[in-house]
Structure formats: structure tokens, C-alpha cells
Amino acid sequence: MSNFVDYYTILKVSPKATQEEIRQAYKKEALISHPDRLPEDASEEDRREATRQFQLIADAYHTLGDKSRRAAYDRARASHGSTPFATHATPTASSETAHNMFSSAFEELLKDEVEHPTYMWRMLGAGAGLVIGFILANFGGALMGAVAGKTLGQIRDRKGVSVYTAFERLEASEKKKILSALLTQFLTQGAVGSMK
Secondary structure (H helix, E strand, O other), rough: OOOOHHHHHHHOOOOOOOOHHHHHHHHHHHHHOOOOOOOOOOOOOHHHHHHHHHHHHHHHHHHOOOHHHHHHHHHHHHHHHOOOOOOOOOOOOOOHHHHHHHHHHHHOOOOHHHOOOOOHHHHHHHHHHHHHHHHHHHHHHHHHHHHHHHHHHHHHHHHHOOOOHHHOOHHHHHHHHHHHHHHHHHHHHHHHHHHH
16 A cells, blocks of 8 residues: 555545535535534544544645646656555644634635624724714814724724634634534535535
């Protein structure tokens, strides 16, 4: 058996898959194998295996998700001929790298929610600036304070933490619920899309 890892098998796609099919397969497999989907009472061995699988999926997507890396990989894969590929591989991506890679897919999965930001800080900033400006310089100060407060609030609305960072700060049970819901949503949308 060869040490060569078959990334197509890991992502469960055909070697003829399009780049978009590879991206969708990555999202699906990453959601399925994400270590945070394990039950809270999962063994340490189960956690290590889920993390290893998650990292291996990141390796596969890193290689197949880029056209030039994929072309080089395909050439190396073809040179192995009929030699069986490794079935249990050690990932090259660190856990941190795998999570960083997943963060962009995670935010893409939540795109609808993320693209409808709240304007809370902008409004609070404008209100606070208005009051402070009025106290300091009557009506002219109120107007200038409202504009300054709104600007500062707008910056806070836009510069808050990323969606994935907010996700990572949640309790384990909340992470599991979110990942499971995203997987269900992803699979449902895929089934609806294939029926069209």
C-alpha cells in the first residue's frame, strides 16, 4: 500500500468534479466531521479521531480547491497507477489551520444572517453623542455629537468579531446545535437543488 492519500475519496467526489463541487463537498464533510459536533461525553480518542479527520478534510480542500495544486496532485496521483492509496493518513494541516480554513466556509453558510447586520451601536452612538453634545454646546453641539457618535457606532457595527470567532466563544452544546442545524440546512438545500 502506498502512502499517497486520495483526497478525492476523503471529500467523496469524483476526480472529474468541478471546483464548485469540491467546495460544496468540503463544506459538507467539514460540517459532518467537525469535532464540536461530538457529544459532550465523547471519549478523548473519539475527539482525537474527529480532529484528525477534520484536519485531513482541510488538507484535501487545500489541495483540490486550488487549480494549480490540484493539477500537480492529479499528476502525482496518476503516477501511482493501480497502487492502493493510504486509507489512514496523518494530516499536514494543524488543528488551527483546519479551523481557519473552515471559518470562511462557516461564514459563507451563514451569509444570509451576516449580510443583515444590526445597527444597534450606530443608533446608540448617535443618541449618546446627541445628549453629550447638547450638554456641552446646546443645539450645534447636539448635531455634531450625534454625527460623531453615529460614526463611532458604525465602526463598532462593522468591526465586531467575525462570525466564526463568535461561534468559537460559545458553549460546546451551542456549537453542536449550530453545526447540526447548518448541516441539516446544507443537506436540505443540496437535495432541493438537485431536484430542480
